[in-house]
Amino acid sequence: MRLSISKKISLSLILVLVLSIATMAWLTSRSLQAGFNTYLKEKQLIDLNKVALVLARYYSEHGDFSNLRHNPRVVRPLIDGALGRVPDPLQRDSRAEPEPDDEAPPALNSLRQNQERRPALRPPPPGTVRSPPPERAGEARPRAGILDLGPRLSLIDENGEAVFGPLRQGQATLQQAVIEDGKTVGIVLAPVPEFGFEKTTLEFIRNQMSHIVILALALILIAAFVSIWLGKHLVRPIASLRKTTQQIASGHLHARAEIVNQDEIGDLAQHINAMAKHLEQNELKRKKIMADLSHELRTPLTVMRAEVEAMIDGVRALNIESVRSLETEIRHLNKLVDDLHQLALADAGDxxxxxxxxxxxxxxxxxxxxxxxxxxxxxxxxxxxxxxxxxxxxxxxxxxxxxxxxxxxxxxxxxxxxxxxxxxxxxxxxxxxxxxxxxxxxxxxxxxxxxxxxxxxxxxxxxxxxxxxxxxxxxxxxxxxxxxxxxxxxxxxxxxxxxxxxxxxxxxxxxxxx
Incomplete structure (x- = not known):
């Protein structure tokens, strides 16, 4: 299959643009995934820090994590409170009752204490389970964040033993130390987040990827149309040059190429015109030389023929003078032939x-x-x-x-x-x-x-x-x-x-x- 220059230029441009756009789309998708994972990781670390603070207060009040070991009913309220899903029971415990004013009357202090006192939420005694507040009918429970109890969050105590959760140290996890009075009493572990973990996150990434693909395809189509137009536009002057060279090759040396652009193609058109001009001049010189040469050869031959015919007819006597006249014409003809031979050798470089x-x-x-x-x-x-x-x-x-x-x-x-x-x-x-x-x-x-x-x-x-x-x-x-x-x-x-x-x-x- 013979491809024209226009098609070659168009296909080359389309190929380069398709590779460029596809590479850009791939890099954009990878950057989006990497950036979103980085965002999830940073958010997870913030939530881990909140959980670690709650666990540190829990440790401060109870002295250990023994009540949390393999007890999700106790762990869940703590985690939910740290992540802002339900009120933190430890935060409510931290409220202190107002102290009585010694200078105020006893009845006034008693009334003030009754108005300002709030029910204090105490940690449940060991072995008891505090149930979460019941959900109201028709009210959706707050959506869980990127951290969730169960397979995603673990606690390791100061002795390196697991308190809850399946994760262990040494795995690819995010870690946050639980510090109480400057001492590390535990480590909270969470898996490295990936965008595919949550359905909504995965759906967001898929939507963004589909938008990128659609945009890339649209750009490829636009680039294809522009490449085809550009290829035809660039080849148009070449088609004119081809037509001119065909005319010159056919013997129409007066043909001239139209100079459209002041670029390399324009320079080529000028060179073609100069070549055609020289060829035309050389052709004119050749025709003139042939005409002059035929005249130069015909003249002595005509003179010699006339003199010979005159001598044959008896018009002119055959004597030394007539012979010398013939010899002069022969010498002139011989010199002309010698000169032509020398010029032919000079032209050939011989x-x-x-x-x-x-x-x-x-x-x-x-x-x-x-x-x-x-x-x-x-x-x-x-x-x-x-x-x-x-x-x-x-x-x-x-x-x-x-x-x-x-x-x-x-x-x-x-x-x-x-x-x-x-x-x-x-x-x-x-x-x-x-x-x-x-x-x-x-x-x-x-x-x-x-x-x-x-x-x-x-x-x-x-x-x-x-x-x-x-x-x-x-x-x-x-x-x-x-x-x-x-x-x-x-x-x-x-x-x-x-x-x-x-x-x-x-x-x-x-x-x-x-």
Whole structure:
């Protein structure tokens, strides 16, 4: 089953939210149980303290707990009184009768004693049982607290013997010492409370848990809807990018992606648009190159065919001049094919280089001397401006010579008679600069960057009549780039074109390619 990105995002968010909400619900329930148990324990300790105080007073009055041993009918009223269920009999015993006033008349003291005297509740004598007050009809007995007699409360005397109750020391119990006159006379024991002991408590916890579960389910449903919406919202720009890339892959290079968000997806859309723009420009260049190349190949072939047909028809005599004309067209065609082959090698990275340490100053002076005679014949002056000291450079001597010869050939071919050509060498920190300038004619403003395009000619000054394939400067750029250098063209102060070559000095050695 193939899952879309939208479904993957939605399922991932739902899974994370479900785990988070379920964990939160579980922790909440555990915290609620633990907190409620802590509350029960604290309340139990308070009740144990009340029971211990009542038992301490009982011990103070009777001297021991022998009357309480295994006698629930005596124990229950004491425990109920300590927990506030019935009046404490020991508390009622603590009331003292008013003492007579010696200064008052005897009759007045007798009347006062009769009015203020209350029946005193005495502890039952040993062996007797005091019955609890009868319950009135229709009146509910006060509900027992968390402490209850029987299985839940025990008393251990000072000798460690059980007085009542099933619990013993050493078990998991709550303990409260019974202290009389600073002496521990017994220990009251109660089990550690749990919320499941009482029906009402258990019902409360169940209600709270059901509320938590219902809330968790509601949150999960809301999170699911939000996750699905968010997944579709996040994937919507990706769907637009997919549509654009499909159009580009189908050959519609003019297609552009819509930039909706200023985030990573927006950056991706910008990169796709830049890629489409470059592809479109490259396609236009390819079509132009193919058109120009077909024209460059067709022209010499047409000339050669016309001359051969003229000689066959007897219009033109077969002599040395006609043969030389054919040879010129063949040479031009051969140079065009050679240049195309070099460009193909450069594009494929298969051009061979042999880098070594050479003296650029000596190389330029040799080239200047070689072109001097041809420059004079074309009524041009060539001047070489180079430092007095040698300039060392890691370069391929033959490839660098090919670049300089091509540039000097262009100046010789296109500079008007009576003009000047300047070949200058200078050294800067980390850079060797070679400049070739000529006089008029120049190029139109804004056209200099096109000089290195393949098969480019400027109609007024770079026509095919003066020779050249239109690929020489493109080859020069490939060779300079292989030297990790730069080549650029601009307007010359002499009125023509200035070509500047920047090469790294001998401190940076290009990688040799063989």
């Amino acid at each position: 051009l061979r280089f042999h880098f070594e340490l050479i003296d650029v100053r000596d190389l330029l002076q040799q080239l200047g001397s070689r072109f001097q005679a041809r420059m004079l014949q074309a009524q041009l002056s060539l001047h070489v401006d180079a430092p007095d000291l040698p300039v060392q450079l890691h370069a391929d001597s033959s490839r660098l010579t090919q670049v300089i010869e091509n540039l000097l050939e262009n100046s010789l071919r296109y500079t008007d008679a009576g003009g000047r050509v300047l070949l200058r060498l200078s050294v800067e920190p980390g850079i060797v600069r070679i400049c070739i300038e000529d006089s008029a004619p120049g190029l139109a403003e804004g056209m200099h960057h096109k000089m290195f395009d393949r098969l480019y000619r400027e109609d007024q000054a770079r026509s095919r009549v003066k020779g050249g394939s239109g690929l020489g400067l493109a080859i020069c750029r490939s060779l300079i780039l292989a030297h990790r250098g730069e080549i650029q063209a601009s307007a010359s102060a002499l009125g023509g074109v200035k070509v500047t070559i920047l090469l790294p000095s001998s401190e940076t050695k290009p990688e040799s390619s063989s």
